[in-house]
Structures are given as C-alpha cells and as structure tokens.
Amino acid sequence: MRIKALAIRILRQIIRDKRTMGLLIFAPILVITMLHLVFNGDDYIPTIGIVQAPESVLNQLDNDQVELIEFSHSDEALEQLAAAFLDGYIDFAQMPPSIYLEGSDPSVNGVTAGWIKTSLSALQNDGIAIDFPIQYLHGSSEMGQFDYFGPVLLGFFVFFFVFLIAGVSFLRERTTGTLERLLASPLRKWEIVIGYVLGFGLFTMVQATIIAAYAIYVLGMLMEGMFGYVLLITLFLSLCALTLGILLSAFANNELQMIQFIPIVVVPQIFFSGLFNLDTISEWLSWIAPFTPLYYAADALRDVMVRGYGFGEIYLNLLILLGFSLLFMVLNVVALRRYRKI
Numbered sequence: 001m002r003i004k005a006l007a008i009r010i011l012r013q014i015i016r017d018k019r020t021m022g023l024l025i026f027a028p029i030l031v032i033t034m035l036h037l038v039f040n041g042d043d044y045i046p047t048i049g050i051v052q053a054p055e056s057v058l059n060q061l062d063n064d065q066v067e068l069i070e071f072s073h074s075d076e077a078l079e080q081l082a083a084a085f086l087d088g089y090i091d092f093a094q095m096p097p098s099i100y101l102e103g104s105d106p107s108v109n110g111v112t113a114g115w116i117k118t119s120l121s122a123l124q125n126d127g128i129a130i131d132f133p134i135q136y137l138h139g140s141s142e143m144g145q146f147d148y149f150g151p152v153l154l155g156f157f158v159f160f161f162v163f164l165i166a167g168v169s170f171l172r173e174r175t176t177g178t179l180e181r182l183l184a185s186p187l188r189k190w191e192i193v194i195g196y197v198l199g200f201g202l203f204t205m206v207q208a209t210i211i212a213a214y215a216i217y218v219l220g221m222l223m224e225g226m227f228g229y230v231l232l233i234t235l236f237l238s239l240c241a242l243t244l245g246i247l248l249s250a251f252a253n254n255e256l257q258m259i260q261f262i263p264i265v266v267v268p269q270i271f272f273s274g275l276f277n278l279d280t281i282s283e284w285l286s287w288i289a290p291f292t293p294l295y296y297a298a299d300a301l302r303d304v305m306v307r308g309y310g311f312g313e314i315y316l317n318l319l320i321l322l323g324f325s326l327l328f329m330v331l332n333v334v335a336l337r338r339y340r341k342i
Contacts, residue, residue, distance in 0.1 A: 046112040049077040049089030061119050088112040103136035104306045138307045147222035151301035152275045154215050158234050159241040162204045166245035167258045193332045200242050208234035224308030236321040237297040243328035250335040269294040296320045
C-alpha cells in the first residue's frame with residue numbers, strides 16, 4: 001500500500017505539472033517531425049558552371065540532375081565558386097578540361113564530382129580524356145565528414161553547455177533569495193543583468209577556449225584560418241547562449257523546468273545550423289534557420305576553419321549574434337520586473 005501511495009503521488013505531481021506533461025508529449029513529436037522532414041527531403045541538386053564549352057558538348061551534357069550555368073571566362077566562374085553560388089565548374093578552354101570544386105562539403109563534392117565524371121565519360125568518343133585532375137578551392141579530396149561537421153558541433157556544444165550552466169546558475173540565484181536581495185538594493189535592473197553577464201561571461205570564455213583548442217589541436221579538426229577568429233566567434237556565441245539561458249530561467253521554478261527548455265529551444269537549432277543541408281529540407285521549415293543564433297555561428301566557424309576566411313567574411317555573422325545577445329539582455333531587464341516587490 002505504501003508503494004502504491006508513493007506511485008500515485010508521483011503520477012499526480014506529473015499530471016499537475018502541465019509543462020512536464022507538454023514536454024513528455026510535445027518535445028518528442030517535435031524532434032521526430034524534424035528528423036522526418038530532414039531525412040525525407042529532396043535530393044541535393046548541385047549547381048555547376050560550364051566555361052567555354054563547345055556547342056556540341058553542351059548538347060550532350062545531361063542537365064536533368066544538375067543546374068548548369070554557362071560562363072564565357074574562367075574568372076567569372078571562379079568568382080561565383082568563391083561566393084559559394086557554384087558547387088564546381090568545368091573549364092573547357094583547354095583540353096583536357098579542368099575541374100574545380102568548391103570543396104568545403106564532402107557530400108556535395110561527391111555528388112558534383114560524380115555527375116562530372118559520368119558526363120565526361122559520355123564525351124569519350126569526342127576525344128576528351130576521362131582521367132582528369134580535380135582542383136579544390138577549399139579542402140581537398142582527403143577532407144572527411146568530421147572536418148565539415150566539426151565546426152557545427154563545436155558551436156553547438158559551446159552553446160548547449162553555456163545555455164545550461166547559465167540558466168541553472170541564475171535560477172539558483174533566484175530560488176535562494178540572492179536575486180531578491182539584489183533587487184531590493186540600489187542596483188538597477190540593467191546593472192544586475194550586465195553584472196551577471198560579465199561574471200558568467202568570463203567563465204564561458206575560458207570554457208569555449210578549452211573546447212575549441214581541444215577540438216582543433218588534440219582531435220585534429222581542420223583549421224585553415226586563424227584560431228583567434230574561432231575564439232572570437234565562440235565568445236559571441238557564448239554571450240548569446242548566456243543571455244538566452246538567463247532569460248529563460250526567469251520562466252522556470254526549478255532545475256527540471258529549466259532543462260525542459262532544452263528540447264524546445266536548443267535541440268531544434270541543430271537542424272538549422274548546417275549539420276544537415278538546408279537546400280534539401282522542406283521549404284516551409286527551412287525559413288526558421290535565420291532566426292536561430294547557431295545558424296550564424298556555424299556559418300562563421302566554417303568560413304574560418306574550413307574555408308580559411310578572415311574578419312571581412314565573418315563580421316556580419318558576428319553582428320547578428322551580438323544583436324541576438326542585446327535583444328535577450330533587454331528582455332532580461334523586462335523579465336526582472338516580475339520579481340521586484342512594488
């Protein structure tokens with residue numbers, strides 16, 4: 001009877017906690033639905049440039065599975081390749097033709113190179129050599145999936161742990177009465193928010209530095225750019241995760257409720273961060289990506305670590321991450337009003 005009574009009490013607690021009930025039912029449905037939309041999306045269609053191809057060659061190329069764009073000069077094609085508008089291009093200015101791939105995504109490289117090999121094999125009777133070298137703008141033929149997914153995973157884990165630690169820590173400050181005493185002091189709400197951000201921020205800087213250094217220098221993750229830019233990106237991402245974690249902790253009454261935000265707020269971002277090709281995700285779902293901080297952080301990390309870019313290519317992503325952080329800080333100030341006794 002005592003065991004029965006205990007079991008009934010636990011069931012009643014769960015049923016009365018509407019947030020827990022919603023998590024148990026809604027969160028798994030959300031994640032499974034996203035997985036369904038990602039893995040059942042359309043096949044990737046590469047965009048390939050054709051430079052100075054004879055008319056007879058163009059007529060024989062099978063463009064049902066790719067999007068072909070003609071260029072009159074290789075410089076134009078190279079510019080589009082560097083801007084990631086092309087996945088690769090074939091230069092017919094000299095024989096045998098030269099093959100260039102953007103190179104930062106191994107899966108896209110495989111699709112693009114496969115079509116090129118098949119198409120040029122069909123031109124064998126025209127005297128075009130089949131055994132051609134492939135040149136990569138970024139990466140190489142030895143680049144693995146870990147090198148491509150690594151920057152995204154690095155950004156995700158930094159975001160995840162900073163969000164969790166900041167949210168739970170700030171929640172503890174509130175539940176132990178520390179926040180209430182601070183609100184009763186002459187300190188203004190914005191001063192409290194900035195103070196917490198600076199305090200937690202120093203710790204997250206050290207954490208992000210250790211994680212990034214371990215992934216790059218111990219695990220051997222591909223690193224083409226400057227390590228300092230990686231630290232700068234992870235710092236901005238940590239600031240964003242920190243302010244978001246503090247904000248959401250204002251709507252949680254205990255650690256369990258704080259953790260319940262993870263499958264709703266954090267996990268979905270992994271689907272829009274570039275870990276999966278956004279071009280193959282359903283159009284009505286892919287529009288969410290620009291509204292997630294991890295989308296910009298992962299793009300900036302890939303630009304530095306895989307493509308070797310510098311500040312000029314990543315500053316816009318950094319500004320957007322800073323904008324997210326400022327927005328969350330303003331909302332934090334607003335959220336603190338509910339705790340001030342009037």
